[in-house]
Amino acid sequence: MQSTNGALVIAVLVVALVVRRQLRTRPVRRIGSLITPAVLGVLGVSGIAFGIASVVKDRPLAALPVVLLVASLAVAAGFGAARARTVRVWRGPQGEVLRKGTAATTGLWVASGCVHLGLGLWIDHAARAGVLGTASLYAYLAIGLGAQNLLVRGRAAAL
Numbered sequence: 152m153q154s155t156n157g158a159l160v161i162a163v164l165v166v167a168l169v170v171r172r173q174l175r176t177r178p179v180r181r182i183g184s185l186i187t188p189a190v191l192g193v194l195g196v197s198g199i200a201f202g203i204a205s206v207v208k209d210r211p212l213a214a215l216p217v218v219l220l221v222a223s224l225a226v227a228a229g230f231g232a233a234r235a236r237t238v239r240v241w242r243g244p245q246g247e248v249l250r251k252g253t254a255a256t257t258g259l260w261v262a263s264g265c266v267h268l269g270l271g272l273w274i275d276h277a278a279r280a281g282v283l284g285t286a287s288l289y290a291y292l293a294i295g296l297g298a299q300n301l302l303v304r305g306r307a308a309a310l
Contacts, residue, residue: 173252188297195290205281231298
């Protein structure tokens with residue numbers, strides 16, 4: 152139980168850091184905006200592998216949890232696209248392209264977190280064992296943040 156609480160604290164800190172960074176004025180960089188989603192993606196693949204292992208040690212993995220997991224990741228991409236539309240993008244005084252999240256960006260982060268929590272619990276309930284839904288948090292973040300950053304970069308390139 153203690154390791155689960157520690158993992159939850161780390162996950163909450165990662166999400167808080169990501170959201171905090173969203174609300175700061177930052178330059179739009181070619182590669183930099185993809186590093187965090189890539190790191191989260193590696194953690195996400197590991198988390199999903201761990202989640203699957205936690206399920207199959209007690210019972211075979213049924214189709215419903217897998218379908219729900221795929222749906223959850225698609226929802227993450229949708230939230231990322233929605234958040235990208237709420238991020239302000241403009242040219243700074245030296246011609247650099249800047250970005251900054253808004254209150255709507257924060258609201259969508261909160262909604263996205265609540266949706267993941269609900270879907271994660273549903274996945275875990277459908278699997279009837281293990282923590283596949285819970286362990287998919289980093290993959291969810293990677294896909295959502297990756298989609299958001301790619302779309303913001305596209306808007307920045309159009310300036």
